[in-house]
Amino acid sequence: MRKIGFRGYMVIAVGILILTVGGLYFFNMNRVSPTATKKASGVQITQSTPGQYQTVIKDGRYLVSAARGITATSEPNQLDVKHFESSLLELSKSQFKPAQYIFQEGQYLTADTVTNLLARQSNDNPNGLNPEDNGKTDDSRNPTYVQTLTEQDFMSKQGNDLKLSGMVIGVAMNTQDQYQKEKYGANYTQNISDADRVAYGKKIAPKIIAQVRAQSGVSDSTPIVIAMYANSPADSLAPGGFYAEAKSSHGDTLSDWTTISDKSIxxxxxxxxxxxxxxxxxxxxxxxxxxxxxxxxxxxxxxxxxxxxxxxxxxxxxxxxxxxxxxxxxxxxxxxxxxxxxxxxxxxxxxxxxxxxxxxxxxxxxxxxxxxxxxxxxxx
CATH class of the missing domain: 3.30.300.190 (GMP Synthetase; Chain A, domain 3)
Structure with missing residues (x-):
C-alpha cells in the first residue's frame, strides 16, 4: 500500500474544507423559512413559471394547508370544492402578483380554529361564525350561513427567509341550508335569499379578520383580502361563484366591498x-x-x-x-x-x-x- 505523506494529508484536508464550506453556502442560499422571525430548516421554493406562483416546499414535500381537507369534506356540492379554491387563486392574482409573491398554503388558521369558526355561536364557542341555534324547525330557524373558509398566504423574500406579506381568505356562503328536524330523520332544505346571504357575510367579515389577526405570526398591518363565494345548490350541475371582496390593511377595518361577477351555467x-x-x-x-x-x-x-x-x-x-x-x-x-x-x-x-x-x-x-x-x- 502506498503511504500518503504530510503534504498529501494537507491537500485532502483543504479539499474537504472547500467542499464543506461550498456545500453550506449552497444550502443557505436555497433555504428559506415560512416567516421572517422563525426559521424552518429544509424549506425551499419551486422554480418560477410565467403567470403562476412559486410555491413552498418543506423537507422535499409540498407544504400543505394546516386546515387541509375541511373544504373537501364540508361542501354540499362537490363541484364547488375545486371551483372555490381554484377561482380564489385566480382572484388572488389581481391582489398579489405572481411575479412578486410566493404562494403558500394556509399555515396560520389550524384545523381546530377553522372548525370552531364554522360552527354555531354558543357559550362554549363564542367565535362561531354561524348564528346560535334558535330551536326552530321551519323557515324561521337560524340557518347555517357560512359553510367553509380557506386561507391562502402570500410570501416575499427577505434575505434567505420568507416573510408573510399578504393573505386571502375565501368564505363560502350557503344559498341553501340542509337540516334535519330530528336525529337520523329526513333532510329538509331552507333557502337563503341573496339579500340575507350578502348582509350576513358583511356582518361576520370583520370578525373573521379579527380572528386571522389573532393568530401568531400575523401582524396588525398584514394586508388581508376577504372574498365571498355563493355555493350552488347541492343538486346543481354547475358550481357557484365569488360575488364580493374587500380588503383590510389594518386591524379589523375593511374597505368598501367590490362586486365580483363570477357565474357558471x-x-x-x-x-x-x-x-x-x-x-x-x-x-x-x-x-x-x-x-x-x-x-x-x-x-x-x-x-x-x-x-x-x-x-x-x-x-x-x-x-x-x-x-x-x-x-x-x-x-x-x-x-x-x-x-x-x-x-x-x-x-x-x-x-x-x-x-x-x-x-x-x-x-x-x-x-x-x-x-x-x-x-x-x-x-x-
Missing part, C-alpha cells in the same frame, strides 16, 4: 332560462351536441358547464356520455368529437371534453385558448 340552457348570459354559447353547444349525436347515435347525452367572469366566457367543460363497448368505436368517435368541437365550440377559451360511460372514463380532449387542435387521450 349549464348548457344546454333550460327553456325557462331567459337570461342573455350564454345565449351564443348555448347555440354553439346545441349544434355540437346534435352533430356528434348524428354521427354516432349511441351517446346518452352531452352537457357543459360554462364559466363566465363579468359576462365574458372564460372556460368550457363538456361531458359526453356514451354507451360504447368497442375500442375502435371510441377512437373513431373521439376523433370526430375533436373535429366537431373545433367547428362549433368557442376557440378563444380553454375547452375540456370528457367522454365517458356511466362507469368508465373513455377519453379526454383538451384545448387551450386559441389552439388549433385538441390534445386527445384515449384510455384503453
Amino acid at each position: 349549464v348548457l344546454p340552457k333550460e327553456a325557462t332560462d331567459t337570461s342573455k348570459l350564454g345565449s351564443d354559447e348555448n347555440s354553439g353547444f346545441a349544434n355540437f351536441k346534435n352533430d356528434i349525436a348524428n354521427f354516432f347515435p349511441n351517446i346518452a347525452g352531452a352537457t357543459a358547464v360554462a364559466n363566465f367572469k363579468s359576462g365574458t366566457l372564460t372556460r368550457l367543460d363538456v361531458k359526453v356520455n356514451t354507451q360504447f363497448y368497442s375500442q375502435t368505436e371510441i377512437e373513431s368517435f373521439t376523433t370526430y368529437v375533436s373535429q366537431s368541437a373545433l367547428k362549433f365550440l368557442p376557440s378563444n377559451v380553454p375547452v375540456r371534453i370528457v367522454v365517458q360511460t356511466a362507469n368508465e372514463l373513455q377519453a379526454i380532449l383538451i384545448r387551450n385558448a386559441n389552439d388549433k387542435t385538441f390534445t386527445v387521450t384515449v384510455l384503453n
Whole structure:
C-alpha cells in the first residue's frame, strides 16, 4: 500500500474544507423559512413559471394547508370544492402578483380554529361564525350561513427567509341550508335569499379578520383580502361563484366591498332560462351536441358547464356520455368529437371534453385558448 505523506494529508484536508464550506453556502442560499422571525430548516421554493406562483416546499414535500381537507369534506356540492379554491387563486392574482409573491398554503388558521369558526355561536364557542341555534324547525330557524373558509398566504423574500406579506381568505356562503328536524330523520332544505346571504357575510367579515389577526405570526398591518363565494345548490350541475371582496390593511377595518361577477351555467340552457348570459354559447353547444349525436347515435347525452367572469366566457367543460363497448368505436368517435368541437365550440377559451360511460372514463380532449387542435387521450 502506498503511504500518503504530510503534504498529501494537507491537500485532502483543504479539499474537504472547500467542499464543506461550498456545500453550506449552497444550502443557505436555497433555504428559506415560512416567516421572517422563525426559521424552518429544509424549506425551499419551486422554480418560477410565467403567470403562476412559486410555491413552498418543506423537507422535499409540498407544504400543505394546516386546515387541509375541511373544504373537501364540508361542501354540499362537490363541484364547488375545486371551483372555490381554484377561482380564489385566480382572484388572488389581481391582489398579489405572481411575479412578486410566493404562494403558500394556509399555515396560520389550524384545523381546530377553522372548525370552531364554522360552527354555531354558543357559550362554549363564542367565535362561531354561524348564528346560535334558535330551536326552530321551519323557515324561521337560524340557518347555517357560512359553510367553509380557506386561507391562502402570500410570501416575499427577505434575505434567505420568507416573510408573510399578504393573505386571502375565501368564505363560502350557503344559498341553501340542509337540516334535519330530528336525529337520523329526513333532510329538509331552507333557502337563503341573496339579500340575507350578502348582509350576513358583511356582518361576520370583520370578525373573521379579527380572528386571522389573532393568530401568531400575523401582524396588525398584514394586508388581508376577504372574498365571498355563493355555493350552488347541492343538486346543481354547475358550481357557484365569488360575488364580493374587500380588503383590510389594518386591524379589523375593511374597505368598501367590490362586486365580483363570477357565474357558471349549464348548457344546454333550460327553456325557462331567459337570461342573455350564454345565449351564443348555448347555440354553439346545441349544434355540437346534435352533430356528434348524428354521427354516432349511441351517446346518452352531452352537457357543459360554462364559466363566465363579468359576462365574458372564460372556460368550457363538456361531458359526453356514451354507451360504447368497442375500442375502435371510441377512437373513431373521439376523433370526430375533436373535429366537431373545433367547428362549433368557442376557440378563444380553454375547452375540456370528457367522454365517458356511466362507469368508465373513455377519453379526454383538451384545448387551450386559441389552439388549433385538441390534445386527445384515449384510455384503453
